[in-house]
Amino acid sequence: MDVLILGAAGMIGRKLTARLVADGNVGGRPIGRLTLADVSPPPRPNGADDVASLAIDLAAPGDAERLVAARPELIFQLAAVVSGEAEEDFDKGYRVNLDGMRALLEAIRAAHTADGYCPRLVFASSIAVYGAPLPEPIPEDFHHTPLTSYGTQKAISELLLIDYTRRGFIDGVGIRLPTICIRPGRPNKAASGFFSSILREPLAGQEAVLPVPETVRHWHASPRSAVEFLVRAARLDGREIGPRRTLAMPGLSATVGEQIEALRRVAGERAVRLIRHEPDEAIMRMVETWAPAVDAQRATRLGFTAETSFDEIIRVHIEDELGGSLPS
Amino acid sequence: MDVLILGAAGMIGRKLTARLVADGNVGGRPIGRLTLADVSPPPRPNGADDVASLAIDLAAPGDAERLVAARPELIFQLAAVVSGEAEEDFDKGYRVNLDGMRALLEAIRAAHTADGYCPRLVFASSIAVYGAPLPEPIPEDFHHTPLTSYGTQKAISELLLIDYTRRGFIDGVGIRLPTICIRPGRPNKAASGFFSSILREPLAGQEAVLPVPETVRHWHASPRSAVEFLVRAARLDGREIGPRRTLAMPGLSATVGEQIEALRRVAGERAVRLIRHEPDEAIMRMVETWAPAVDAQRATRLGFTAETSFDEIIRVHIEDELGGSLPS
Numbered sequence: 001m002d003v004l005i006l007g008a009a010g011m012i013g014r015k016l017t018a019r020l021v022a023d024g025n026v027g028g029r030p031i032g033r034l035t036l037a038d039v040s041p042p043p044r045p046n047g048a049d050d051v052a053s054l055a056i057d058l059a060a061p062g063d064a065e066r067l068v069a070a071r072p073e074l075i076f077q078l079a080a081v082v083s084g085e086a087e088e089d090f091d092k093g094y095r096v097n098l099d100g101m102r103a104l105l106e107a108i109r110a111a112h113t114a115d116g117y118c119p120r121l122v123f124a125s126s127i128a129v130y131g132a133p134l135p136e137p138i139p140e141d142f143h144h145t146p147l148t149s150y151g152t153q154k155a156i157s158e159l160l161l162i163d164y165t166r167r168g169f170i171d172g173v174g175i176r177l178p179t180i181c182i183r184p185g186r187p188n189k190a191a192s193g194f195f196s197s198i199l200r201e202p203l204a205g206q207e208a209v210l211p212v213p214e215t216v217r218h219w220h221a222s223p224r225s226a227v228e229f230l231v232r233a234a235r236l237d238g239r240e241i242g243p244r245r246t247l248a249m250p251g252l253s254a255t256v257g258e259q260i261e262a263l264r265r266v267a268g269e270r271a272v273r274l275i276r277h278e279p280d281e282a283i284m285r286m287v288e289t290w291a292p293a294v295d296a297q298r299a300t301r302l303g304f305t306a307e308t309s310f311d312e313i314i315r316v317h318i319e320d321e322l323g324g325s326l327p328s
Numbered sequence: 329m330d331v332l333i334l335g336a337a338g339m340i341g342r343k344l345t346a347r348l349v350a351d352g353n354v355g356g357r358p359i360g361r362l363t364l365a366d367v368s369p370p371p372r373p374n375g376a377d378d379v380a381s382l383a384i385d386l387a388a389p390g391d392a393e394r395l396v397a398a399r400p401e402l403i404f405q406l407a408a409v410v411s412g413e414a415e416e417d418f419d420k421g422y423r424v425n426l427d428g429m430r431a432l433l434e435a436i437r438a439a440h441t442a443d444g445y446c447p448r449l450v451f452a453s454s455i456a457v458y459g460a461p462l463p464e465p466i467p468e469d470f471h472h473t474p475l476t477s478y479g480t481q482k483a484i485s486e487l488l489l490i491d492y493t494r495r496g497f498i499d500g501v502g503i504r505l506p507t508i509c510i511r512p513g514r515p516n517k518a519a520s521g522f523f524s525s526i527l528r529e530p531l532a533g534q535e536a537v538l539p540v541p542e543t544v545r546h547w548h549a550s551p552r553s554a555v556e557f558l559v560r561a562a563r564l565d566g567r568e569i570g571p572r573r574t575l576a577m578p579g580l581s582a583t584v585g586e587q588i589e590a591l592r593r594v595a596g597e598r599a600v601r602l603i604r605h606e607p608d609e610a611i612m613r614m615v616e617t618w619a620p621a622v623d624a625q626r627a628t629r630l631g632f633t634a635e636t637s638f639d640e641i642i643r644v645h646i647e648d649e650l651g652g653s654l655p656s
Contacts, residue, residue, distance in 0.1 A: 090495065143471045144487070145572055152491040156484045163480040167418065244473055
C-alpha cells in the first residue's frame, strides 16, 4: 500500500520514516510507495531510492489535492507548528495547524466524492488539548479546555477528524501524545523543551537549565513509544475504536525531581550537577496549566503501551541516540 | 452603545431584537445604533426607524469586515444553519457555521490590531456539542463528542471563541442553549422539531406527529428564557466567568410523556388526542444520542435561570404567542 507522511522532516516524522523503511510493511501489508512531505523536502533514508520527498504547504491552494492525487491508503498527519511558535505567531499557527488540516480533509473528501477514496488518517494530537484546572489523572471523558492556540488547533482538528470519519470521508484515528521525552537534537520552540534538555544535555556532559521547581509533575513518553503509537494506530480496526476516534495515549507521570533521580541512577551525581536551577516565572505559569497525568484506559485496552519509569526513558535515549552507551 | 445581531431574522433573533428595542438599553447602557443582519435583511421592528437591517453572508470576503467597521461594542452571533440542514448539506453547514464564525473573529482581530477594538461577543452554542453515550446529568466538565456536523461546528466555534478571548481580541461569552421549546411558527429543519410541534399544534387545535416513544428524555428551555440568557450573557463581567468562557445554560429535563401530561393539564384531553404516534426509526436513532439533562451549576451561580415545569413552558407560549389564552 502507498503511505504518505506529512511533517516527515520533524523529529517524530524522521523516526517514523526509518521505522517504516525498516519494517517494509504496516500490519503485514507491504509498503509500495512511501511519500515524505514537509515544508522543506524531508531527507530520504539511506538506500531507500523508492521513497519520494516533497516540499509542501498544506494550506496553500492545490497542495493537499496534489498529495491526495496518488490516493495513499495510509496518511500520517504530523505536520504542525509547535506550541511556543503557535503562541508567538497567531496567523502561522492557525494557518498550519488548522487550515492545513482542513485543506487535507477537504482534498480527501473531494477524492471520496469522485471515487470512494477513504484512507486511514492517523493524526498526531497532543495533551495540549487539556488546560488547568485539571484533575489528576485526567479522565477519558474530561472536556478540552486548551490554554494555548496550539492546544485549541489540536482540539479543533480532533473534532474535524471525528466528523469526517463519521460521515465516511476518511477512516481517522487521532492519538493524543504525551510530551515526548527525551527529544534528541537541538531544542525547538516548544515551551516543554526543558523536560528533555535537563536529561539530554547532562547525558552528553553539558549544562542544562531547569526553569521550574522539581515538584512539577508532567506526562511523558519516549520518541520510540510515539513511533510505536503511530504504527499501532495505523493498524487498528476502526470498529474496535468506536465513534470516539481520538485516543489519549499512555505515558509516564513523573515529577521533575523523579526525572533527576533517574538521571542520578543512570549517569551519576556528576550529570545531575550539570542542571542549573534558573526559575522562569513565564515558563512556570505555562507549565502549571499542563496535564500531570492522563487516564489512558481506552488506548491501553487497544494494546498501546508506554514506559513505566524514567530510567527506562533514559535507557531508550541512550540506545536510540547515543549508540547504546554514555560518552565516557 | 452600538449593538449588532447576526442571525437576526431567525426566531430567537427576532425575539431578541424586540426585547432590545423594548428595553432601549443593555445593563443600563443605552443602545445607540442597533444593526440587524442575516442572509436576507431582517424585518425592522415597528416604529424603530433607527434600526439598520442588512443582508450579509459572513463567510463571503469583506462582509464581516463591513459589519465590524462600525465597531459595535456588543455582538450577538446567532447566525447558523440548523442541525438537519447541516447534516444534509455538508458544505453549507461548514461554510455558515464554521467559516462564518471564523471570518467574524478574524475581522474583529484585524480591527483589534488596528485600534484595540474588543467587543463583547455573545455566541449561541448548543447542547448538540454533546453526543451519546452520555451520563445524566452531563457534568460541567464532560467532553464534547458531537454526533452531528452541526454539533461539531458549534464545539469548534466554542474553542475559537475561548482562544480569541484568551488572546485579548474579543471579550467572548458562549452560551450552550437547551433545545428551545415551544418554537413558534412553522417547523424548521431541526430534527428536534417534534418536541415543539407536539405541543404547539394541539394548542392551536391541529394534529401533530410524535416520532419517538414517550420515554424519551430531553433538555428544554423556552424562547423567552433563551432571550433572557442572551441578554444576561451580554451583561456578565468576564472576570466572573473565568477563562472557560462557555456556559451550559440551565433548562428543564423532561420526558415526552411529561410534556404530554403538562399539555393535558393546560389544554385538556382533546388537545392530547391530536398527537398521532408515528414511530420514525431515523429520528429515534438521532434523538437517543441527545442530552437528557445538563448540569448547569456554573450558569446558575451567575444568575441564569430557566423554567422548572412544562406547564410553565406551555404558559410562556400561550402568553407570548397566543395572546394570553387558548383559542376556544
